[in-house]
Amino acid sequence: MARSSAVQGLRERIRTARRWLARNGLAMAAYLARSAGAKLAAGTVGVLAAVPGLLFKGLAATCGVVLRWLRLAPRTGRAWGDRFLAWGPRAARAVHRWLMRRAKEKFTEATRPDVATVFPQPGRSLPASLTFPNDHFGGDLVSVFKTETEAVREAYARYEPPMMLAVAAEYWGLPEGLTSTAEAVRQLAVNTAEKYPADAKMADLVAQVYALIHQAAQKAGEVGPLFAKLHEHDLKRLEEPRNNEHMWNILERRQDGSYSQHQPSHFVAVCQDIAHVYARYEPGHMREVAAEFEGIPDGIENVAAAVDLLQVRSNDRYPVEKAVVDAIAEVHTLLMQAASAAQELMPSFRRLHAPDISRHEAPRNGEEGEAMWDAP
Known part of the structure; x- marks a missing residue:
């Protein structure tokens, strides 16, 4: 009888292990797919955002050349419109970060054990009636x-x-x-x-x-x-601040003057x-x-x-x-x-x-x- 119970317990553990492997294997496959999709989407968005950035960069550079030729702008070594070139990389990073966070949340949710509906609060102990799963x-x-x-x-x-x-x-x-x-x-x-x-x-x-x-x-x-x-x-x-410090500002003076x-x-x-x-x-x-x-x-x-x-x-x-x-x-x-x-x-x-x-x-x-x- 004891041997039969031990064999039955071993079989149950094997079935549990198989279910665990099946669930986590599918979750990992889904995570890898989402990860690949995140990289593809980030690259696509980056390219799309880079196009208007390049256009604005060209427009700004052209305006800079004209203004310098007319002596309406200082002749500096800094190129006009460089900030527009960052649109593509920034958009790609933002999309990739957001999608990867979603993918990680989905993976965690798929591999997490069943969650209890009653949770302990700071300074409180668990209610005596709460039962726990054994996994x-x-x-x-x-x-x-x-x-x-x-x-x-x-x-x-x-x-x-x-x-x-x-x-x-x-x-x-x-x-x-x-x-x-x-x-x-x-x-x-x-x-x-x-x-x-x-x-x-x-x-x-x-x-x-x-x-x-x-x-x-x-x-x-x-x-x-x-x-x-x-x-x-x-x-x-x-x-x-020195007298009229705002005269050195890059943009306009703050409205409150502070x-x-x-x-x-x-x-x-x-x-x-x-x-x-x-x-x-x-x-x-x-x-x-x-x-x-x-x-x-x-x-x-x-x-x-x-x-x-x-x-x-x-x-x-x-x-x-x-x-x-x-x-x-x-x-x-x-x-x-x-x-x-x-x-x-x-x-x-x-x-x-x-x-x-x-x-x-x-x-x-x-x-x-x-x-x-x-x-x-």
Whole structure:
């Protein structure tokens, strides 16, 4: 009888593995198809956008030649209409980024286990009546860290700095925003070591991820001073304007006639909630803790996406020196290293707590039977 049950259990595991491979194989094929389609669409849009850009470039260059010949424009080495040549690459990058994000979302949705309809809130434990599927420990819950960082990514994508002093605030605010992100991960490491019934090695692994984010925050502290040094003259025109400073403006004078308008950092504002919410979060079940371990990599990537957006805009849109763009790129690289290290959290958690997790994913004689081993 015992042998028959073991054989039946093995067959069931094989069928489950086949279903998993079939579902994820189809999802990967669809993702690859969407990826190829994204590149094709981006190239097509880039070519279509480049055509009017070339026409405007030719028109601007012709006007420049005529105006210089008539001595109505200064004779400079800078060609007229160069900005129109960027239309094609910018359009291609925007379309490719949008389509690849959609493709990744579709892949994640296709490979995600069934999602529960009741989710834990910060500061609350799971209701006793909530039951869990046995296929993925913690995978059916929402990571608080991931949820908060998704809000950061979406909010920052909508933000458009009105002037260069607002852009400067973003550069200066990078270290504080990343420190808030790191503080949430540090809190998880402390709780893992002091509150949760987890192996001490898990706290060490989370602390390593925290150290990498902290390193990125320290690197981000170099961006603001570098920007101030390279753009000392530009900033002085705004912060200490001379009489009729607007006479040096490239375009028309601002309507309000003002210059110095210090702005708070939007990046700091959207990142502060990460640390605040996480400081109040008290999971009541190890499934919730497992969801946090699993959500840390995606959460860090969300914050890194906001930093990458600042880098892309600094390179394509803001009038800043290339060294500033490179400094932000180094911060983004360190964040991605932290996200890569965080990928080891969930596999390590499963390996170090295999007997505990197996009680939930493969309960002996059902959940009611396994519950006889529950601690008081």
